Structure formats: structure tokens, C-alpha cells
Amino acid sequence: MELTRRELVAAFLGSAVATSACRTSRPRGRVPGAVVDKVVEVGHQLRGGPLPRADLVEPVEVLVVGAGVAGLSAAWRLAAAGVRGVRVLELEAEPGGTSRSGRNAVSAYPWGAHYLPAPLEDRGPVVRLLREMGAVSGVDDAGRPHFEESLLIHEPEERFFYRGHWYEGLYLHAGASAEDLEELRRFEARMNGFAAARDAKGRRAFAVPSGLSSDDAEWTALDALSMAAWLEREGFRSTRLKWVVDYACRDDFGTTAEHVSAWAGIWYFTARQDGNGERSEGYLSWPEGNGRLVRQLVSALPPGALERNVLAHTVEPVEGGCRVDAVDAATGKPRAFLARQVVLACPRFVAAHVVAPWRRERPEWLGGFTYGPWVVANLTLSSPPRSRGFPLAWDNVFYESRSLGYVVATHQTLRQDERGPTVLTWYLPMDGGDAKAEREKALSATYADWESLVMADMVPAHPGIEAQAQRLEVQRWGHAMVRPTPGFMWGEARKAAAESLGRTLHFAHSDLGGMGLFEEANWFGVRAAERVLAELGRRELSWL
DSSP states (O other), X not given: OOOOHHHHHHHHHOHHHHHHHTTSOOOTTOSOEEEOOOHHHHHGGGGSSXXXXXXXXXXXXXXXXXXXHHHHHHHHHHHHTTOSSXXXXXXXXXXXXXXXXXXXXXXXXXXXXOOEEOOSSSOSHHHHHHHHTTOEEEEOTTSOEEEOGGGBOOSSOEEEEETTEEEESSSOOTTOOHHHHHHXXXXXXXXXXXXXXXXXXXXXXXXXXXXXXXXXXXXXXXXXXXXXXXXXXXXXXXXXXXXXXXXXXXXXXXXXXGGSBHHHHHHHHHTTBOSSSOBOSOEEOOTTTTHHHHHHHHHTSOTTOEEOSEEEEEEEEETTEEEEEEEETTTOOEEEEEEEEEEEOSOHXXXXXXXXXXHHSOOGGXXXXXXXXXXXXXXXXXXXXXOSBSOOOSEEXXXXXXXXXXXXXXXXXXXXXXXXXXXXXEEEEOOOSOHHHHHHHHHHOOHHHHHHHHHHHHTTTSTTHHHHEEEEEEEEEEEEEEOOOTTTTTSHHHHHHTSOBTTXXXXXXXXXXXXXXHHHHHHHHHHHHHHHXXXXXXXXXXXX
């Protein structure tokens, strides 16, 4: 039975948005566009029974399976070490995974991750990558890197829409009581304390990437609680503060504070600041979001190293390395490789179908991983949307919606005050506790449904936006990112999943870090590459 418009909007975005949207009547599908993803049809070949095997086997020194950020980071590290014969296989036509980007006549735009928090310290592979891009302008006496001004988010940075008006920032100061503001001050003080905390070895309690954090029980015990339960235990009950914390969890982890580990929730507020309330320089971004970082990683690979539209369906450790069986995703032609070393750079739920020993005997720890779906939509407008209140910013949040609002792709090109066309990138984490049910809901919605949902979110905040809308394109990510659920960050599942299988098969993905973030994917990609280097007998200084 088809849902009414009000039922549809309430189911996806909440009752407050449904009430606002249904004050105006409009048919679905008025804005031209399409659902553009194809990963569901192609990726599900892994579940469709046996796939053909090639008779001819190609020898490869190192094979990287997956050209998301983790796989590209592994290949980048290997290329820098001078390893010859590195091959990267990617299922999709475009590399980058959830950091992929698109482009039209107006602008480049992200299809997923759209920014990188500026690193606090001048060390590690992320800063190395940014240096290769020319993004680092210098280092101060305290060892903190500074970044090119053009890459830091321009003002105004963020605003939110609440009951007919746009406000600066993300905390609802208007109408806040003395008790609300005191809770905010106390929360910030607690976060500063966590950020300053160090263990006996000098390690930060909460570090970037998460694997560099202290494993002292004083802090890891927080993993047993949800972030919502921790707030309640500590006496934080202000609805305004809870909204900020919930927004943070949905923004970085794709689900609510109720379903996020307290360790991970606190990590969000502390890992990127120095303990004095001073955060990093801000956020680095480009019109295409983290697609710019993907392009840099790809540019470091030797010509011909990256092969697209190749579905690797079986990885089998054998004498002398691993046999990898694959098919051309377009033609169905089988291929096979014999690699001395393999980096499998895909999430655990995919690896469970690809690693032959795991198909025969499924490891118990695979059940510890949960992945949340997201939907991203790019809306092209003939001119910037009209607003009431604080002016158009880079990040524009709808306070009463389950979406995260939108970012402006043209913001970094200094065109936000012009009257020309622009692209708004809208984000919806399907944040319910039952990830499977949320995924089914996201995948069952039609283009007309998504058009209705995006415009229901936009119209109350931007009167007249329908007349400006030129095209809408929708990308569904069924398993967009791993969820750091309570007990997961410091549990046995994540630890076991990171171990190599023998001496020839190594793993890399952001899910091994417990959080679907660029820094995690990059770190695990470099780590896997350095395990490969060690097995090849290459003595290299670690980038980690």
C-alpha cells in the first residue's frame, strides 16, 4: 500500500517536517532527476551463487581489492615505497567509495564524505597526503600544522533552521534557560578534561585515529555504555544539549546517541581538540568534498594500476600467495590472479562473502559489525535559495528534521553570495536502531518518494525553491558506514577482524577503526601496506 505524502515524510524525516510540508499540497516527482546508484544490482552478485572461474591466471606482486579510501591509501603507500607490480581492482566505475564525487555544468559535488577535520599534529599519513597536495602552509613552534586559507571552510560556516528562522551555529541559544547554559558549560568542561587526559605512556585518552588512543580501562570502560546513557548518568538532561550530542552522533556515526558507544561519542568532542577548548584549525573542504583526496591518492598510482568495473568474488590463500577470482562487471568475463600479497580493502560484511575460508566457516566476530544506511542527494538550483535570518552557510541544518540538512558545494568557490546556479548536497542518515529495517526502507523508496522527501525538507526553510530546482540526483548507500555501537570499539570483534590471515592476506577498511571516517580508512590502508612491505622483506620507516 502506497503511503500518503504525510505518512512518507513522517516515516523518513519525522512528524515536525511532515506537519510543515503538508501545509502545501504538491505531487511527487515534480523536479526532474533520478536515483543514480547501481551498487545494489552489481554487489549482490556476491550472493547469487557460484561465479565463473578463469583458466588463465595472471601473476601479480601485490593485489589491492577495493579502491575506496583504504585501498587507495594502501596502494599509495606501496607506490611510495617503490613496489612494482601493484594492481588495484575496483567494482565501481569510479574509485573512492563513500568519498566519491560527481560533477555537472554548475559544480563538482560530493556523493558522501564532504570534509576533513584539519589535523592537530604534524605527523601521520593524513598530513603527509595533505603536504603532497600543497595544502600545508607551515608548522608553528608547537608543532601544529597550518593549512592553506583557501581550503579551510569559509565563513559563514554553519547555521540551523528552527521554526521559520535561520540561526547561527548549532546550539539553540534563543530561549535557553540558565540551567541549559550551565549544562552546556559543564559539558564543555568535561570534554576539555577528556581531551587533555593522558595515560602513563603519554598517549591521549581519545586520539585520531582511534587506534592511537589509550587502552587504559579508565576510559575504555566508557565503551560499555551508550552515549545517551552516559549523559543521563552524568546528569545532562537539557534537551538543547541532547540535541547537539544526538546531531554529532548522527553526523559522524549515522545513528543516534542511544545506539552509539559513549567512548565514541566522547571521542567526537575531544579527539580533535587540545584540552584547552581549542580545536584544530577547522575543516578542510573542496566543492567535491573528499573526492579531492581520492583524486590525489589515485594520482600517486602508476599508469594502469587501477582497474575499474572488476568484481573480485573469491580470495583463497594458496601456496605462494593468494588466488583471487573475479569477473568483469560489465561483460561477465572471468579473470583470475595469483598475488604474492593481497590487501582486501572492503567492509567485513563483504569480506564474509569473498574470503574463501570464511565462507566455509564463518568467524563468530563477523556478527559484531553493524552498518548503517545513508541517502545523499544533490539538488541543482538556478540561484542560491532564499532564507530568513542568518545567511546561507556552508553547512545548513534543519533542527527538527531527521536529515542533517545540506552543504553548499559552491561555498568554497566564493560564489555563495552570487546570483548564479549552485548545488546543495543533502544528507539523510537512516539512523534507527534496526539497521536492516532502515536499509530496506531506504532501498524501497522510489525516485518520486525521494524527490518528495528532499523538497519537503527544503520548502519550509526556502520559500520558492521549487521554481529554482533544476535537477535532483539521489545516491543510496545501503551499508554506508560501520556503527560504533556500545561495546564495539574496545570489544573482541574489532580486534580479531584486524588480524591478517596468514602471511599473505591483509585487511584494510574504516570499519576496522569502528568509525566510518577518512582518517580511519587512511590509517588502516597504510597499516596493511606496511604489513605487505614487511612480508616482502622491505625495510621501511613507518608512516604511522
